[in-house]
Amino acid sequence: MPSVFVYGTVFGGLAVQAGLRPLEVWGMSVLVFAGASQFVAVPLLAAGAPAAAIVLTTYVINMRHYLMAATLAPSFRAFPRGWLALVAHVINDESFAVAVARRHPPDPWVFIGSAAAVSGAFLAGVAVGTPLGGLVADPARWGLDFAFPAVFLALVALQLRRPADWVVALMAAALAVAIARVLPGTWHIVIAGFVVSALAALVLQPETA
Amino acid sequence: MRSEVWLVIAGMAIVTYFTRAPLLFVLARRPLPPRLRLWLRLIPLAVLPAIALPMVLVERDAAGARLALSLAHPPLWGAVVVFALAALRVNLLLTVALGVAVVALLRALA
Numbered sequence: 001m002p003s004v005f006v007y008g009t010v011f012g013g014l015a016v017q018a019g020l021r022p023l024e025v026w027g028m029s030v031l032v033f034a035g036a037s038q039f040v041a042v043p044l045l046a047a048g049a050p051a052a053a054i055v056l057t058t059y060v061i062n063m064r065h066y067l068m069a070a071t072l073a074p075s076f077r078a079f080p081r082g083w084l085a086l087v088a089h090v091i092n093d094e095s096f097a098v099a100v101a102r103r104h105p106p107d108p109w110v111f112i113g114s115a116a117a118v119s120g121a122f123l124a125g126v127a128v129g130t131p132l133g134g135l136v137a138d139p140a141r142w143g144l145d146f147a148f149p150a151v152f153l154a155l156v157a158l159q160l161r162r163p164a165d166w167v168v169a170l171m172a173a174a175l176a177v178a179i180a181r182v183l184p185g186t187w188h189i190v191i192a193g194f195v196v197s198a199l200a201a202l203v204l205q206p207e208t209a
Numbered sequence: 210m211r212s213e214v215w216l217v218i219a220g221m222a223i224v225t226y227f228t229r230a231p232l233l234f235v236l237a238r239r240p241l242p243p244r245l246r247l248w249l250r251l252i253p254l255a256v257l258p259a260i261a262l263p264m265v266l267v268e269r270d271a272a273g274a275r276l277a278l279s280l281a282h283p284p285l286w287g288a289v290v291v292f293a294l295a296a297l298r299v300n301l302l303l304t305v306a307l308g309v310a311v312v313a314l315l316r317a318l319a
Binding site: 002003006007020021024027028031032033034036037038040041045051052054055056058059060061062063064065066067068069070072073074076081084085087088089091140141142143144146147148149150151152153154155156157158159160165168169170171172173175176177180181182188189192193194196197198200201202204206 | 211
């Protein structure tokens with residue numbers, strides 16, 4: 001949980017630094033509650049990128065939730081629909097990892113307990129981070145602009161398990177760099193992320209990959 | 210102007226909920242087809258490098274976009290450090306902090 005708290009603090013600080021108001025940072029954290037996409041959206045919002053581009057990028061980044069929801073679904077079979085609506089909103093990488101590591105199928109209460117702790121820690125972090133936001137005059141001098149790509153790079157490294165994973169990641173990286181040189185905004189994320197993953201899913205064998 | 214920020218936040222919230230809720234509701238009984246499951250597993254593997262590498266390797270400004278592959282480019286070394294530490298399963302927070310420190314140090318020396 002401490003790392004989620006710090007993650008929230010860094011997000012709150014960087015978002016205010018980028019020009020968002022504390023209430024907007026809060027609103028995004030409660031309503032979207034998906035850290036990686038929020039980290040990507042903030043510099044885009046600050047740069048005045050088109051709303052549709054930011055929303056589409058958010059969708060592609062958060063498509064990973066489909067797999068988590070599908071894996072968790074059988075565990076929540078007996079839950080009333082109102083509960084499911086709430087549980088759906090707090091699906092997050094950390095709690096999913098905790099619930100899946102313990103038992104198969106995952107224990108719904110382990111997931112709910114972890115999700116409550118993660119959302120609490122993240123929002124508490126945001127609350128601590130937003131007032132700190134305006135304090136650093138030149139974030140680049142302290143390398144803080146590098147915090148965004150660093151988080152994403154580390155998450156990539158943690159997911160590379162099979163040889164095919166390396167091929168997918170390297171192809172997506174190369175295509176994204178090539179597109180980023182010619183197209184503005186975040187089209188490189190949307191196109192490279194979508195095309196490379198879809199092509200790989202068509203080519204690779206589901207049981208081996 | 211600020212209502213535009215809230216419009217974006219609302220849009221983000223709606224599409225994100227749409228990635229979480231439907232399968233939790235629908236898939237309680239049926240398993241996901243294997244190839245679709247494979248695709249969903251591969252999405253973050255393609256999306257995360259597609260976000261990160263251009264941030265490190267492509268410099269954008271008013272004059273346009275170009276590759277920043279020089280060894281004197283601090284984020285390049287930060288990226289190497291972060292990737293290596295994460296691959297060695299060093300704590301995520303410490304990994305990011307050390308990457309940021311490397312970039313700050315190299316910029317201070319430049």
